[in-house]
Amino acid sequence: MLRMTQIEYLARESVAGFHRRKLTTGVTILIMSSALMVLALFVLVALNLGLALERARSNVDVRVFLVEGLDEQRMAGLQPTFVSIPGVSTARFISKDMALEELRLELGDDADVLDTLEENPLPASYHLELSSGYRSAAKVDQVASDLELWPEVEDVVFSRAWVGALESWNEIFRYGSFAVSLIVLIAAVFVISNTVRLTMASSRRLIEIQMLVGATDSFIRTPFLMEGMLHGLLAGMLAMGILGFGQRLLAAKLAGLEFFATSQIVGFILFCVVLGLLGSLTAIGKYLRLRRVS
């Protein structure tokens, strides 16, 4: 158990590096926050691409046109068969009359042209909605090509062209941003690790004496871990602050684009704290492994 005097001491030592080297600390936080900002931007773009894709997918629907000449009862009887297809969540039957009525509504004032028709040329159809797991381009293709084989089916129409495009963009971006993020993360950890190592080097005597008089490893380590986490916290907050400010400035031009939710901002900053911890751990690892006094 730590005593009050020890907690006070650890708190003081944790910010000692900040006091001693204001410039290094400032530069570290700036470099790290720039790196993190790049990372956050990538996440933001990925987030928006994902949302766009989700929106596009939710609009995916499949119209199945039935062959002429089936009797009404047979056509209505297909409903349970459609729903039983994996991936189809709802199937709505649209009879020839209903189709005509829909068209009439769509035409509005020009609807009287329909009165000249001798018979209803519109086919009966089913409007299928797919469940969320089946809205990708590949799955839609598969459902459609299966349906085309049915004898009752004349044609299958669906709008998937832009789902496919969005999907491939999303894919490319995912791999690209993964590579960039990895580099950025390594850079951020490295920068923090270097700064903590500087603090440790300037605290060599302090560490040595702590070892000598019997301080435990965790006690010796704590201030350095805290310093790294504090760097991560400040850099994360700065990166989010700048991004948020930029988003507000460009809000008009970026209408429709999503910014991070509060929980995501908090999550991102916590992630930065973990990066800071990781940076200090790599710095400390080598230093304290050997319990050498002199």
Add this chain to the structure above:
Amino acid sequence: MKSVSQPSQGPLDPRSIIGFYHVNLRYRDQTALENVSFSISNGEFVCITGPSGAGKSSVLRLITMDLFPTKGQVIVRGMVSTKMKRSKIPMLRREIGFVFQDFRLLDDRSVYDNVAFAQLVVGVPGHQIKRNVTRLLTQVGLWNKRDRLPQQLSGGEQQRVAIARAMVNSPKILLADEPTGNLDPVTAQEIIDLLFRINDSGTCVIFSTHDHEIVKTFGQRVMVVKDGTLFSDEQRRVPDRDSAPRLTDKMYNPEGT
């Protein structure tokens, strides 16, 4: 006159506080110590001497388990080097005070804080820290300089601060590696007197020096380390310190010319 305990008979002697048992130590390709065996009892005052680089510091660092023997065993206060867990080393260090030739004080804090630091990091409660530091600084005669920074003190005073820091956790063993190496004879005398006082209160004191004058004058038990081996280990008569010669009695001439 103080009663002095007899040297113990071997590493397994129940009175022994430190035991070396056929210790070999190699640094990379060099042999630092070879087949060194001895034991030291509670409350002894031991002087380890020998030329620079002979292995004196290695012996001290083996005692603090800063180094571990390549072969053989070191037993300190019942803790055995070959079975020592890394996490237990801090507990051992709390029972050993260490003083260096170059004092190793923290330059950015006061005399008081330097001594208090040793108590703080091992988790002594605040009110006890104040009491212990006050007691120690009074004993070494530096209470009135408690607010000074180390650089504002003389070498001898800095070494007294270092001794106060080493003793504040009430260790059973005080190790001093060339504690008088940077000091003039008058000051060296003061430091040695202080070490004797510490020994009088029951702490086992082991100090290393290559200074023949000190060995001749103060050695009770003198161990000579030469080329990594224990060349000799002799128990001398217990000096009567009131009539013993002092370093300051004659012109001090460390080169012996």
